[in-house]
Amino acid sequence: MAETAKAAPARGRSTRGAKAAGPKSAAPPPNGSVPVEDAETLVGYYRQMLLIRRFEERAARAYTEAKIGGYCHLNLGEEATVVGLMAALRPTDYLFTNYREHGYAIAKGIGADRVMAELYGRSTGVSKGWGGSMHLFDVETRLLGGYGIVGGQLPLATGAALAVSYKGGDEVVMCQMGDGTAAIGAFHESLNIAGLWDLPIVFVVINNGLGMGTTVENSSAEPELYKRGAAYRMESARVDGADVVAVRDAARTAVERARAESRPYLLEALSPRLKGHSVVDPARYRTKEEKEALKAADPLAKMALDLEEAGILSHDDRDRLDAEVTAEIDEAAAFADESPAPDISTLFDYTYATPVPGDLRRFPADPVFRS
Amino acid sequence: MATVTYRQALRDTLRAEMLRDDNVLLMGEEIGLFEGSYKITEGLLKEFGPKRVRDTPIAEEGFVGAAIGAAMLGLRPVVEIMTINFSLLALDQIVNHAAKIYGMFGGQTSVPMVIRTPGGGGQQLGATHSQNVELFYSFIPGLKVVAPSTPAEASAMLKAAIRDDDPVLFLENLALYNTKGEIPDAIEDVEPAEIGRAGVTREGTDITLIGYSRMARVAGEVAEKLAAEGVSAEVVDLRSLRPLDRQTIVDSVRKTGCAVVAEDDWLTYGIGAEIAATIQEGAFDWLDAPVRRVAMAEVPLPYAKSLESAALPSAESLLTAVRDTLRATGRPVLENVS
Numbered sequence: 155m156a157e158t159a160k161a162a163p164a165r166g167r168s169t170r171g172a173k174a175a176g177p178k179s180a181a182p183p184p185n186g187s188v189p190v191e192d193a194e195t196l197v198g199y200y201r202q203m204l205l206i207r208r209f210e211e212r213a214a215r216a217y218t219e220a221k222i223g224g225y226c227h228l229n230l231g232e233e234a235t236v237v238g239l240m241a242a243l244r245p246t247d248y249l250f251t252n253y254r255e256h257g258y259a260i261a262k263g264i265g266a267d268r269v270m271a272e273l274y275g276r277s278t279g280v281s282k283g284w285g286g287s288m289h290l291f292d293v294e295t296r297l298l299g300g301y302g303i304v305g306g307q308l309p310l311a312t313g314a315a316l317a318v319s320y321k322g323g324d325e326v327v328m329c330q331m332g333d334g335t336a337a338i339g340a341f342h343e344s345l346n347i348a349g350l351w352d353l354p355i356v357f358v359v360i361n362n363g364l365g366m367g368t369t370v371e372n373s374s375a376e377p378e379l380y381k382r383g384a385a386y387r388m389e390s391a392r393v394d395g396a397d398v399v400a401v402r403d404a405a406r407t408a409v410e411r412a413r414a415e416s417r418p419y420l421l422e423a424l425s426p427r428l429k430g431h432s433v434v435d436p437a438r439y440r441t442k443e444e445k446e447a448l449k450a451a452d453p454l455a456k457m458a459l460d461l462e463e464a465g466i467l468s469h470d471d472r473d474r475l476d477a478e479v480t481a482e483i484d485e486a487a488a489f490a491d492e493s494p495a496p497d498i499s500t501l502f503d504y505t506y507a508t509p510v511p512g513d514l515r516r517f518p519a520d521p522v523f524r525s
Numbered sequence: 526m527a528t529v530t531y532r533q534a535l536r537d538t539l540r541a542e543m544l545r546d547d548n549v550l551l552m553g554e555e556i557g558l559f560e561g562s563y564k565i566t567e568g569l570l571k572e573f574g575p576k577r578v579r580d581t582p583i584a585e586e587g588f589v590g591a592a593i594g595a596a597m598l599g600l601r602p603v604v605e606i607m608t609i610n611f612s613l614l615a616l617d618q619i620v621n622h623a624a625k626i627y628g629m630f631g632g633q634t635s636v637p638m639v640i641r642t643p644g645g646g647g648q649q650l651g652a653t654h655s656q657n658v659e660l661f662y663s664f665i666p667g668l669k670v671v672a673p674s675t676p677a678e679a680s681a682m683l684k685a686a687i688r689d690d691d692p693v694l695f696l697e698n699l700a701l702y703n704t705k706g707e708i709p710d711a712i713e714d715v716e717p718a719e720i721g722r723a724g725v726t727r728e729g730t731d732i733t734l735i736g737y738s739r740m741a742r743v744a745g746e747v748a749e750k751l752a753a754e755g756v757s758a759e760v761v762d763l764r765s766l767r768p769l770d771r772q773t774i775v776d777s778v779r780k781t782g783c784a785v786v787a788e789d790d791w792l793t794y795g796i797g798a799e800i801a802a803t804i805q806e807g808a809f810d811w812l813d814a815p816v817r818r819v820a821m822a823e824v825p826l827p828y829a830k831s832l833e834s835a836a837l838p839s840a841e842s843l844l845t846a847v848r849d850t851l852r853a854t855g856r857p858v859l860e861n862v863s
Contacts, residue, residue, distance in 0.1 A: 248598075282631030291630035298597060299630060303621050309590020310622060316591055317598035320550070320576065340617075343587025350582065504628040505666050507635035507690035510768040511721045523775050523807040 191399050193466045199241065199398045200461060201475055203233035203454050206257040208476075208483045209266055213256065213273055213287075216487065217433045222273045225302075226287045229257035231428035234453045235360060237261050238401025239423070242409050243328060248296045248318075250311035251330040253288035254360075255300035258330065263295040266486040276493035283496040284504060296325075304365075305335040308344035308357070315353035319416060326412045327355045328405075334365025336379045348418035349386035356408040356419045360395065362427045367439040383420035395425030396453035428452065526707040534676035534708055535565050535641075535697070538683045539603065541712045543573055546601060549687060552579045552592050553605030553641075562607050563643060563702055589615035589640065593623045593692070596638040601687055609644035609696065610654050616661070623692040624667030635690040639683070643697040645739060645789060646837050652825035655833075657790040662694045663766040663799075669720055670766040672696040674741035676706035678764060681718035688717060696766075698739040698789070723770035725777060729759035731858050732847060733777040733784040735800055737763040740787040740819075740838060747843045755861040756851070766796060774800060775807035782813040783854050785846045787838055792820040814853035817846045 210228040217226045229236055232254075240261035243249065251258050259269050264280055272279030273287050281291050288302040298314060301307040311329035318325050335341055336359060348355050359379045363370055370377045383390025389411065393404040401423055408419035428448055430437035437445070461467035467475075529537070543549045555562050557570040557580040570578040581588035585606060592602035606612045612619065619640065627635045646655035663670045669691050673679040679697075686693035709715055726741065727748050734744040741762035748758040759777050763770070778784045784804055786797040797818040804816050822836035848862050 250594075279631075281629065281633070284631040285629050289629045291633050293633050298634070299626070301622070303617060306590075306617060306622055309587050309618055310594035310597065312587070313591035313594020313596070313602075314598050315594075317595040317600045320595070320600060321598075339584075340586050340590065343582070343584040344590070346582060346584065347587050347591055504632040506669070507627050507632070507637075508720075510669070511719060511770075523772060 196399075196461060197467055197475075199234075199237050200457055200467065201479065202237045202261055203398065203457065204475060205266065205479045205482065206233045206236060206260055207454055208479050209256060209260060209270070209486070212483050212487055213270070214433050216270075216273070221491070222287065223275065224286050224288070225253070226273070226433040227254040227431065228427075228429060228433065229254060231448070231453065232360060232362065232395065232425045233257060234398040234457065235395035235401050235423045235425040238395075238398040239328065239330070239358060239405050241398075241402040242405030243326070246296065246325050247409070248298050248311075248314055248325060248327045249330070250298050250307040250314065250327065251300045252304065252307060252332055252335070253300055253302045254332065255290055255297075255330070256287070259290045259292070259297055259300075262292075262297045264290070264292050264297065266482060267489040270483075270486040270490040271493050274490040274493070275495065276490055277496040278489070278493040305331060305338040305340040307331065308335070308340045311355060311357075312344045312348050312353060315348065315355035315418075316351065319351070319353055324413055325354070326409050327353075328358060328409070329355060330358045330360060332365060333359055333361040333363065333370045333379060334368070334373060335359065336382060337365075337373050342385075345382070345386045345388060345418065345420065349388050352416045353418055354412040354416045356405070356412050356421060358405070359420070359422045361422050361424050364427070364431070364439075366431045366435075367437075378422075380420055380422035386418070388418050388420050390420035390422070392422040392424065395423035396451070396456065398457065426451075527710050528705050528707055529676050530702065531676045531679055531697075531704050531706070532563065532565060532702040534680045534706075535683060536567060536569075537712045538680045538715070539566065540569060540572070542603075542684060542687045543569070543577060546687075548599060549601045549603060550577045550579065550595075551603050551605065552581055552588055554581055554583055554607045556580060556605050561605065563699070565641070566605065585611050585614035586618055590618040590622065592638050592640075593618060593626070593636055596636045596692075597626065597634050601637050601639075603639045603641060603687060606640060606642040608654060609642045609658055610656050612640065612642055613658065619662065619668070619692070619694075620665055624665045627691065628667055636692045637690045639686045639693045639695050641683075641695045641697065643699050643702075645698040645700050646821070646826050646833060647700055649828055649830060649833060651828045655826040657821075659694070659696050659766055660790060660795055663769075663796060665767070667691070668767060669693040670696065671720060671764060672698075672738040672766060673764055674701065674736075674738050674762055676704070677708045677715070678718065678724075678762075680708055680712065680715045682720070682764065684715060685717040685720050689720060693720065696738060700739050701742070704742065718764070721765050721768035721770060723764055723773040724762045725759060725773065726762045727758065727760040729757040729781065731757045731781055731856075732851060733759045733761060733774075733781045734787065734843070734847070735761045735763065735774060735777075735784060736787040737766065737796075738789060740789050740843075743838070743840050743843060744787055746840050747847065750840075750844065751847065751862070756847075756858060758847070763800075769799070769803070771803045771807065774803055778804050778808040779811040782811055782856075783816075783850050785817045785819060785843065785850055787819045787843050788821075789838060790821055791823050792818060793823060795820060813856065814850050817850050819843050819846045
């Protein structure tokens with residue numbers, strides 16, 4: 155279901171979906187059926203997608219209750235892409251993301267409780283309360299950060315791939331970004347360096363059709379973003395982000411090529427987001443009809459129906475799964491709620507890794523000089 | 526002890542650190558085949574090969590960011606940016622990422638990298654190639670900024686910077702590369718400096734002169750001239766702009782009762798302003814005269830030699846400021862310098 159830059163003839167803008175719904179699938183599954191895959195794996199994917207959905211819904215609620223501050227960008231509608239991408243990685247592979255990364259953290263293997271605690275700004279959070287929604291990080295699962303500046307993560311991920319290659323490791327670096335990122339300088343500089351130095355990295359553009367409220371057609375001279383790979387002699391492909399198995403398979407191709415040949419790859423997933431850019435964005439740039447069309451095309455609901463039709467997951471099974479997942483999220487929220495805020499005495503602990511002499515660790519109110 | 530140029534001290538130190546630690550690699554524009562625009566990396570590609578001495582595209586944001594990412598995974602990249610003017614293209618990576626990664630992820634990963642970059646006017650390079658923008662970096666918590674003034678300091682500080690687990694901006698000045706000084710015969714014997722410590726490079730009792738990089742040397746020359754006139758000037762070489770060693774500055778001014786700050790950048794909001802404020806906070810009651818500052822004229826630096834020379838701070842402008850300051854103290858020492 156992936157359209158690769160090499161295999162597929164260039165398609166015109168006609169392959170793009172309605173503006174509101176974002177890009178449509180380039181190649182829908184045959185007869186709308188579930189792809190051939192074992193039932194247990196599919197249910198596993200569905201459960202992860204559901205977990206991310208319930209997590210994000212809870213995060214949105216907690217935000218309106220002022221339990222979460224700052225910005226809060228949700229993965230609603232992108233769950234199939236998130237789960238498919240993570241399924242293609244080994245636990246030892248590295249991941250860099252942008253600020254829309256709660257789902258990635260969970261699918262990479264971090265507990266929903268530690269992710270929620272970070273959103274709540276608690277010391278038990280995945281970044282000890284220092285990062286918040288946009289800056290999740292976990293050494294153990296090799297999530298090397300969510301980054302808040304559009305495209306800031308691209309040069310970093312490229313450098314991580316350089317380190318892997320320098321040390322002769324067989325890990326792959328995956329670098330996720332949104333479609334708006336394809337327009338910035340760091341995108342081109344990073345893809346160029348990765349192509350030039352033969353680095354084991356997969357750049358993944360999540361094309362949800364909108365950079366905040368600006369359509370991809372209004373921000374990119376070539377809205378079929380995967381085609382940019384050709385400029386760096388990089389293989390590239392576009393995949394239907396609503397289809398978890400298609401995403402996984404396309405990502406596997408990319409990841410294994412990066413691993414085996416130490417060559418970068420550019421993957422584009424078409425994954426409209428269901429809601430606004432962030433929790434506080436009512437998405438007024440979309441019409442009512444567009445919003446309804448998005449809701450009707452919800453990939454999670456569609457997968458549930460497909461699984462039911464294929465006799466893999468009954469309606470009752472689904473309800474049971476939902477109750478189980480909801481309970482997990484309830485526990486995560488309770489954990490976050492009950493966790494302590496970071497202690498004020500730790501305020502100066504994370505400015506420098508190698509301690510500095512002098513007065514820098516003092517509080518502003520402390521006297522600076524010996525009398 | 527051996528007498529070497531500032532350039533040679535840097536090159537020998539890079540080489541020694543690469544021999545000591547396989548994780549040290551060099552990245553930058555023209556550092557390999559071309560052997561460096563200022564020949565700091567001469568011979569290193571031949572010795573270490575292209576894996577460890579990497580020519581980069583002329584794309585500062587990309588390769589500086591790549592060095593940061595490599596450092597997150599345990600390498601110790603030493604990046605050369607051809608001039609500090611070009612570092613502005615990498616500002617997002619340096620300020621938003623190198624400086625913040627340790628903090629915003631709760632100390633889970635650090636960024637052990639060095640960015641070496643020269644600056645300074647005096648070469649008739651015009652407005653965009655003659656700036657000293659160390660202030661931008663000195664403002665940012667999470668970065669360390671050093672600006673050594675002698676070959677010995679350059680070697681000791683570069684060792685410390687490479688071994689440090691934080692991102693260090695290592696500032697050089699084009700005017701210093703050919704200056705000479707003594708360092709131990711064996712580069713291995715150079716003790717790494719303590720980043721964050723200023724040095725009192727000349728002791729004195731009448732006035733404190735404070736500078737860094739080129740202006741620390743100029744302050745030394747001015748102190749010599751003053752000595753010939755019977756004025757005892759103390760010279761403080763900041764060496765490190767962040768962290769800033771406020772205590773050494775304050776201790777010196779409490780001893781001498783007056784100070785002149787010399788900086789090679791613009792005056793307004795500059796590093797001299799921070800030093801003057803530090804003195805005001807820590808030595809106000811000891812001051813016999815207002816703190817004066819000597820800096821570059823506040824203009825985009827012109828190309829024409831006559832204008833450029835007039836814009837740059839010099840020994841003469843520093844000496845004038847010293848005389849004015851001493852006069853303002855009303856101390857007897859005045860007689861010697863009129």
